[in-house]
Structures are given as C-alpha cells and as structure tokens.
Amino acid sequence: MRNSLFAIIPALASVLAAAPSASVTVRNPIDVARPSETIVLDAAELRALLSVEDVRKIHVRAEGSDKDLLIQAVDTNDDGVFEQFLFQADFAPAQTRVFVLTPGDRQIAKVEDYKTYGRFVRERRDDFAWENDRIAHRMYGKELETWPREPLVSSSVDVWTKRVRQLVINNWYMVDDYHREHGQGGDFYSAGATRGDGGTGIWTGGKLYPSANFRDTRVYAVGPIRLMFELTYETWTTGGARVSEKKRVSLDAGHNLDRFESRYTIDGNAADLMHAVGIRKLKITQMKPSPERGIMRTWEPVREGGEMGQAVLVDPASLKSMTEDDLNFLMLTKIEPGVACVSYSGFGWTPLGDFQKVEDWDRYLADEAARLKTPVEIKIAKQ
Secondary structure: OHHHHHHHHHHHHHHHHOOOOEEEEEEOOOOOOEEEEEEEEEHHHHHHHHOOOOHHHEEEEEOOOOOOOOEEEEOOOOOOOOOEEEEEEEEOOOOEEEEEEEEOOOOOOOHHHOOEEEEEEHHHOOEEEEEEOOOEEEEEEHHHHHOOOOOOOOOOEEEEEEOOOOOOHHHHHHHOOOOOOOOOEEOOOOOOOOOEEEEEEEEEOOEEEOOOOEEEEEEEEOOOOEEEEEEEEEEEEEOOEEEEEEEEEEEEOOOOEEEEEEEEEEEOOOOOOEEEEEEEOOOOOEEEEEHHHOEEEEEEEOOOOOEEEEEEEOOOOOEEEEEEOOOEEEEEEEOOOOOOEEEEEEEEEHHHOOOOOHHHHHHHHHHHHHHHHOOOEEEEEEO
C-alpha cells in the first residue's frame, strides 16, 4: 500500500502540471488611467483553449497574485450559450498587465459581490429599474400610460441619485418612500416627458418624435460586473415614416455611463430621419457642448442637496449636429440601415463623493471619451 501511494503522488503532480492554462496580456495604449476596466473575452475561444465547456469554471488571477478576480459569463442573445467572459481590473496610464486563466470549480458570486442589478418592476405598474455602485435609473412601461393615479406617456430615462455604493432598487421599491431622503439618496429628478438622462427619439423637420412607453423587456445579464437588458417599443409615426425600436442597455460596475444601443425598423422614407439623444433642460441647467470629442454635458443644483452633472457621449465621427427644443438639449446622429445607433449617457451626484465640482465631471468625461476612442489591446496565449 505504501509503495502504491508513492506511485500515485508523482502521477497526480504530472496531471496537475499538465492542466491547461492561458495568459491574457492587456495593454492600456493611452496616457489615461482606466479604473474598473471591463475586459471582454470570447467565450468560444476560451472553451477551446482551456478545454472547458462551462466558462464559469475559469479562474482569473493577475500575474503574481494568489487571489481570484470576480468573473462573469454573458449570454448576449439568450440562446443558452455564453458568448462573452468578463472580468475587471485597474490600469495606470500606458500600463500593461498580464492575467492567468485556469479551469477549476465553478465560481458563484456572493450577493455582496454584485455591483450591478436590474429588473422589471411589476409592483410599480411596470417600471424597468437598474443600477450599479454609482448610479441608478428607471424607464417606463405601457401600463403607466393609463395608470389612474399618475399616468405618464414617456420613453425618458429617469435618474435615481445615490449616496451609497450598495444596491438599493429592491429596498426603495419595497418601502415605497424613495422621493424623500433617508440617508441613501432618492428619486429627486423629474423626468416627465423630457429625454431625461440619455433618452432617445427621432428628429425630423426640426422636431423631436419620441416613442411612447416600452412594450416588452428582456434581461440578458444582471451582474455581478455587467447588467444588460433590452426594451421593445411599439411602432410610432415620425413625420412621414413609421418607426419601431429595440433598445439594448448595458451598465458596468464602477462606471457612471450607461451604453445605449438603438436599432430601428423604418417603414417609409428614412432619408431625413436622425437619431436624437438628449438631456432634460431646465432654466438652471448649464450645458457645455464639446462636439470635437462627442460630448454634451450639463451641470445643475439639486433641490435636495448637492449638484448633478449629466452627459451624453457619441462617436464624434457620427455626430451631425447639436440642437435643442423646449424640453431637451439634443445630439443628432445619422441612422444607417442595419447599424445600431450607439450612445453613452449617465450622471454624477456630488454627495456620493466621486465628483465635487464641475471640473471633476468634465475631467471624468474627457477620460471616458479617450477610453471609448481607444480600447485596451488584448492578447490571449496558451501556456
């Protein structure tokens, strides 16, 4: 028995040494820090490289570290197969970092690991609410259009300001007193029929034609790193054309900007139609355009305390013009057949502590524009 045991030990060591692993080299090519950078890898490539069927069994560690990083697998089209594998890391300006990937037991994130979350809220008629560790939003479903207590027809993006890093959506809806301050922030923003914080619409003939409330929802991922969901809007009339929209929204942990992706189906002449994305306009709102960087930002005081910056970012190459109407500041981009209209929008509220003055917000947006323009460079190699 003793001799058999000694024979097994080297064989086991040989098997462990032969376990597949891969290295991921990530380079930040710009002189801007990238905190909470989300690294997105192709799940199919990892399955082949590491001989693992379930990518949730892949462990990621920074080179030289013995601590696993938080990971997430995402099924981007709801077909039952994970297409993306995510983790996050911080990068200094122009820094290159190496990460080691190895298969093991499936990783299941704890509740406290979740920094993003979102869901359809039937108890408030039919909001869709979402958040991360910095910001929170909601949008409105069809039942709200005819709700006797407070009817509202709007595809606006509402803002929920938070003083805390933890997730609050479930608690706020449960208590149902989120229009007052209880130490965590609240819903101090009146979106109404405006575009709110990054709502969209069609611009034609010098006029904005927004959709009504969403008709359907689908959630692709809730976290712990990335939230991703889709809203479907019923066909509406925009000048001489009929338009319908599917809007995909994603939000990553540690970020103040959501990614909005609108795909339109147009029946009629689309030549004069523009995709519009906007920010609510008040008399107290200060707006600063930076078209060369594809940025439109606002800054205003909040009655319940502090100040709030909002912003919309688009690819400067796609930006056609900036305009405004009675309710909104707007950025206009061209609609291309079969191509999604992409924008980034979000906000920062000073009581949370990330931004103390408008210059901090401007600096953040400039850095985010640089990050969007120049993504990180990723190389994967089998070890």
